[in-house]
Amino acid sequence: MENFTFHVSTDIRFGKDRLDELPEVLESFGKRVLLVYGGGSIKKMGLYDQVMARLKANNNQVFELSGVEPNPRVETVRRGVEICRDENIDVLLAVGGGSTIDCAKVVAAATLYEGDAWDLVLQRRTFKGPALPLVTILTLAATGTEMNSGAVISNLSTNQKLGVGSPSMLPKVSFLDPQNTYSVNAYQTAAGSADIFSHLIENYFKRTEGTDVQDAVSEGLMRTVIKNCPIALKEPQNYEARANLMWASSLALNGLTGNGKTGSWSCHPIEHELSAFYDITHGVGLAILTPRWMDYALSDETVDTFAQFAWNVWNVEERVPMLAARIGIQKTYDYFKDCGIPMTLPEVGINEEKFDIMAKQAVEHNKIKTMAYVPMDVEDVKEILEACLTESSFV
Amino acid sequence: MENFTFHVSTDIRFGKDRLDELPEVLESFGKRVLLVYGGGSIKKMGLYDQVMARLKANNNQVFELSGVEPNPRVETVRRGVEICRDENIDVLLAVGGGSTIDCAKVVAAATLYEGDAWDLVLQRRTFKGPALPLVTILTLAATGTEMNSGAVISNLSTNQKLGVGSPSMLPKVSFLDPQNTYSVNAYQTAAGSADIFSHLIENYFKRTEGTDVQDAVSEGLMRTVIKNCPIALKEPQNYEARANLMWASSLALNGLTGNGKTGSWSCHPIEHELSAFYDITHGVGLAILTPRWMDYALSDETVDTFAQFAWNVWNVEERVPMLAARIGIQKTYDYFKDCGIPMTLPEVGINEEKFDIMAKQAVEHNKIKTMAYVPMDVEDVKEILEACLTESSFV
Numbered sequence: 001m002e003n004f005t006f007h008v009s010t011d012i013r014f015g016k017d018r019l020d021e022l023p024e025v026l027e028s029f030g031k032r033v034l035l036v037y038g039g040g041s042i043k044k045m046g047l048y049d050q051v052m053a054r055l056k057a058n059n060n061q062v063f064e065l066s067g068v069e070p071n072p073r074v075e076t077v078r079r080g081v082e083i084c085r086d087e088n089i090d091v092l093l094a095v096g097g098g099s100t101i102d103c104a105k106v107v108a109a110a111t112l113y114e115g116d117a118w119d120l121v122l123q124r125r126t127f128k129g130p131a132l133p134l135v136t137i138l139t140l141a142a143t144g145t146e147m148n149s150g151a152v153i154s155n156l157s158t159n160q161k162l163g164v165g166s167p168s169m170l171p172k173v174s175f176l177d178p179q180n181t182y183s184v185n186a187y188q189t190a191a192g193s194a195d196i197f198s199h200l201i202e203n204y205f206k207r208t209e210g211t212d213v214q215d216a217v218s219e220g221l222m223r224t225v226i227k228n229c230p231i232a233l234k235e236p237q238n239y240e241a242r243a244n245l246m247w248a249s250s251l252a253l254n255g256l257t258g259n260g261k262t263g264s265w266s267c268h269p270i271e272h273e274l275s276a277f278y279d280i281t282h283g284v285g286l287a288i289l290t291p292r293w294m295d296y297a298l299s300d301e302t303v304d305t306f307a308q309f310a311w312n313v314w315n316v317e318e319r320v321p322m323l324a325a326r327i328g329i330q331k332t333y334d335y336f337k338d339c340g341i342p343m344t345l346p347e348v349g350i351n352e353e354k355f356d357i358m359a360k361q362a363v364e365h366n367k368i369k370t371m372a373y374v375p376m377d378v379e380d381v382k383e384i385l386e387a388c389l390t391e392s393s394f395v
Numbered sequence: 396m397e398n399f400t401f402h403v404s405t406d407i408r409f410g411k412d413r414l415d416e417l418p419e420v421l422e423s424f425g426k427r428v429l430l431v432y433g434g435g436s437i438k439k440m441g442l443y444d445q446v447m448a449r450l451k452a453n454n455n456q457v458f459e460l461s462g463v464e465p466n467p468r469v470e471t472v473r474r475g476v477e478i479c480r481d482e483n484i485d486v487l488l489a490v491g492g493g494s495t496i497d498c499a500k501v502v503a504a505a506t507l508y509e510g511d512a513w514d515l516v517l518q519r520r521t522f523k524g525p526a527l528p529l530v531t532i533l534t535l536a537a538t539g540t541e542m543n544s545g546a547v548i549s550n551l552s553t554n555q556k557l558g559v560g561s562p563s564m565l566p567k568v569s570f571l572d573p574q575n576t577y578s579v580n581a582y583q584t585a586a587g588s589a590d591i592f593s594h595l596i597e598n599y600f601k602r603t604e605g606t607d608v609q610d611a612v613s614e615g616l617m618r619t620v621i622k623n624c625p626i627a628l629k630e631p632q633n634y635e636a637r638a639n640l641m642w643a644s645s646l647a648l649n650g651l652t653g654n655g656k657t658g659s660w661s662c663h664p665i666e667h668e669l670s671a672f673y674d675i676t677h678g679v680g681l682a683i684l685t686p687r688w689m690d691y692a693l694s695d696e697t698v699d700t701f702a703q704f705a706w707n708v709w710n711v712e713e714r715v716p717m718l719a720a721r722i723g724i725q726k727t728y729d730y731f732k733d734c735g736i737p738m739t740l741p742e743v744g745i746n747e748e749k750f751d752i753m754a755k756q757a758v759e760h761n762k763i764k765t766m767a768y769v770p771m772d773v774e775d776v777k778e779i780l781e782a783c784l785t786e787s788s789f790v
Contacts, residue, residue: 001635001639004407004410005406005409006406006409007406007407008403008404009402009404010402014399014655015397015655018398210635210638212619212639213615219615220611220612220614220615221608221611224608224611239605243396244608247396247655248608251612251651256646256651260409260638
């Protein structure tokens with residue numbers, strides 16, 4: 001286990017009907033609130049009205065940044081910064097999924113930053129500046145952003161989708177009411193679950209030895225997703241399934257499963273290129289890539305970890321490690337497919353046309369060439385992308 | 396899953412040789428430090444000198460509260476309060492195991508409390524007052540106090556050992572260097588591991604349904620303890636084993652495995668009476684009680700959870716739930732015994748003499764009669780204590 005710091009001070013208010021706590025929470029930061037949300041689904045589900053009623057009763061001055069995109073764009077961040085500065089905002093309230101919260105995080109930091117918002121994003125994880133306080137109300141179990149300090153912002157003019165983060169961007173308080181995910185449709189529920197699963201996979205497959213705690217937590221959360229996503233797909237209003245997916249999303253990426261392990265992620269850097277060029281659903285891109293990446297990464301050198309994954313996560317009975325590993329990969333693929341996720345790139349409108357540039361950028365924008373579980377150069381990324389063109393079988 | 400709040404803001408500095416960060420950490424709170432420690436083992440291992448050298452170089456004014464007992468007493472808390480008030484202490488630095496940190500927590504709160512320290516303890520979990528800031532350097536993987544807001548204090552004059560806690564008592568920063576547990580002897584290593592295991596058991600066996608996340612994390616941490624304690628016993632300087640035990644201790648009792656589930660604990664309330672009357676090692680008392688409590692609690696109504704425990708934690712192959720459950724209990728008993736823990740009460744100097752009063756107090760001081768997984772009245776507690784008089788077999 002490597003040295004690590006774990007400092008996650010977000011105050012999680014988990015459970016049913018806790019919005020009455022919102023005014024008191026906001027009160028500690030100030031009266032002037034920037035409400036950040038996406039395309040209006042929070043209006044359809046009634047959450048917007050519930051929030052506004054409480055803010056009005058509390059005499060908050062509310063300003064709005066709406067229309068945050070599924071892959072939030074730097075232009076939207078800039079729009080938010082302008083409002084925060086013009087209206088002297090005290091606290092941001094993001095109501096939505098990962099995109100909305102990510103956008104709000106960068107607005108919160110960029111408001112207090114002298115340069116342009118994209119310059120801030122380009123500092124990635126080295127950014128150390130302050131940020132306005134952020135409170136979130138989560139409506140999608142997926143990215144884990146509600147309990148961590150990272151955000152991902154897209155710049156379509158440069159075809160870049162990059163992660164950025166600093167402790168100041170950690171939400172102060174996050175409201176996690178599983179009922180707010182009842183209206184998430186099957187496609188987004190599956191994509192969100194794939195995102196959670198992918199975070200666990202990315203942290204699980206690392207070269208650091210002696211990380212039983214992290215790995216056991218990862219395995220447990222993967223089993224939780226495997227069990228509960230199909231229930232939520234079948235019964236969208238099953239509270240326990242939605243609750244377990246939601247809490248798993250937060251714990252999958254708050255440091256519990258990754259801190260103490262080193263190395264870069266593998267599938268996310270590639271998926272970010274897919275989203276940057278084609279604006280596809282992040283979790284779907286990850287689901288398509290993950291089994292093909294696994295197939296690429298499996299070797300005599302890595303077979304022990306893949307076999308452990310097969311045994312501990314998928315309860316594979318086969319005891320020969322290489323065979324067990326292959327069954328584990330197949331089960332991962334089949335699982336995503338059974339959840340209704342399109343499992344080839346052509347199904348989401350992507351062909352080989354931009355594989356070269358995407359593979360090149362995946363390597364350039366990240367450290368997968370030197371720091372990944374199995375290091376990948378441009379040709380390796382291309383090979384993985386090509387494997388995503390058709391249906392696959394791994395056993 | 397029940398509604399819950401999870402707000403654990405302790406800044407964990409995990410890993411090797413991070414004490415150079417200590418001066419900067421203390422600096423944010425002030426110059427006047429109360430160093431709290433136990434019987435002097437930190438001097439023998441050199442940690443005292445390492446800490447003092449850094450505090451001296453940082454021009455801290457250091458005062459000392461030493462001699463904190465294994466079951467810390469209210470008299471020691473009072474002594475600490477006096478120093479804090481007389482010397483105008485800015486921050487407490489607890490260097491030691493759970494007892495030392497627990498003592499420091501209550502000193503930190505009682506210093507700012509108008510009444511006597513024992514009156515504060517008697518408020519249990521309802522105490523809401525402020526506390527001086529506390530930094531800890533952990534030297535024993537066991538209680539989890541380094542990352543939670545609770546403490547346990549004994550009053551031998553009234554034969555009471557009671558838990559107390561408030562958010563203000565949560566350590567601000569905790570240094571977790573697994574190397575600081577290398578010198579923990581086999582007996583204390585096993586007892587500490589039994590304590591971790593017991594926290595997981597107490598949170599696992601609850602009546603709340605739909606807590607897959609909490610239960611999967613519990614199972615994973617139990618497997619981590621089961622694997623790593625025997626390694627640490629055999630190789631006291633095995634870094635990975637010590638690291639996994641240490642991080643498991645913090646996560647076992649910081650809310651991850653318990654929040655979202657309701658009901659009172661079962662074994663701890665009984666053990667606290669054993670310790671209050673006989674001053675035995677807490678983890679040993681828990682190890683002795685746990686399998687007998689399991690045997691008491693196992694029934695047709697509870698068999699599913701016990702079978703799940705046997706399958707997921709002990710990898711029991713037997714598929715008949717009641718048989719699997721019994722094997723799981725037997726494995727728990729055998730495991731503690733193999734770790735060198737004396738598994739009967741007479742071996743730790745306890746006979747039936749005070750069973751009546753201890754059973755009575757266990758019920759009076761806690762909510763086990765109404766809120767436990769399987770409710771227990773005085774006669775039930777006595778039955779469990781009686782089962783601890785001789786060696787047991789459960790299959």
